[in-house]
Amino acid sequence: MTNPWSFAHYKVILKELIDTDPNANFYEIVASGFKYSSEKILESDPLKIIESSYGYSNSLNNSLKGYKNLKNKYGDLIQIRFTKETLNSTVLLTNQEAFYEPYICSPIPSDTNPAMNKFEVRVDQSSYFFRYLRSYVQTLWQNSEPIDEFKEKELFYKENLSNNIKSYLDNDF
Structure with a gap:
């Protein structure tokens, strides 16, 4: 699975948001510091953007539920790993x-x-x-890590993404 706190995943989420809003302009969103609003207001905090996305709130949670069911049935024969890709x-x-x-x-x-x-x-x-x-x-x-390692590092990944986005915006805008 893709690490939900990777920059690559963040860009996918932004693209999904932009593609579903005919009034969205990617360049204006970037220039505004990734502040984006449509029918629901999303703050510029990248973590909140990810957490409010369909991919995070629905797809990731459904995948993890499916994994738990398979893990209960098949034990160590089933594994899930997270990648930055x-x-x-x-x-x-x-x-x-x-x-x-x-x-x-x-x-x-x-x-x-x-x-x-x-x-x-x-x-x-x-x-x-x-x-x-x-x-x-x-x-x-x-080039991935097991779910237990991912969970141990999840706070680090969140902080890293927030800091990288902030640094990117501070340096380029």
Whole structure:
């Protein structure tokens, strides 16, 4: 999963906000110190922007609930890790096959996310795409951390994001 307190994730959240508001102007939002308002007022605090986003309030919580259910059922066979990278898909790998669900933004609402639709591609171990997905997941795995480590560092990540955004705004505007 993407670390919700990474700068990459913050940019995705801002883009979602801008894309859902036809009156939003990205350059004006940046110039105003990321103060943004539409039907609901969002403060310039990046943590509040993330916490009020659909991705954080709904998708992340649903993913963590699903993880807990799977963890209860399968124990140590199931793991969840957090990365600073922006993820553009869900990948489930077994020894025999892979399931790939790319995230596709579109104006057609889906059941789970009004701004995103998903479909699933299933491939077996003999395909090139399976080997590619396995390599992709291995790279993400090596550059991520288990949920327990993430939780221990979450306050640090939040402070780091706030400080980086503040520094960025102080230096560039």
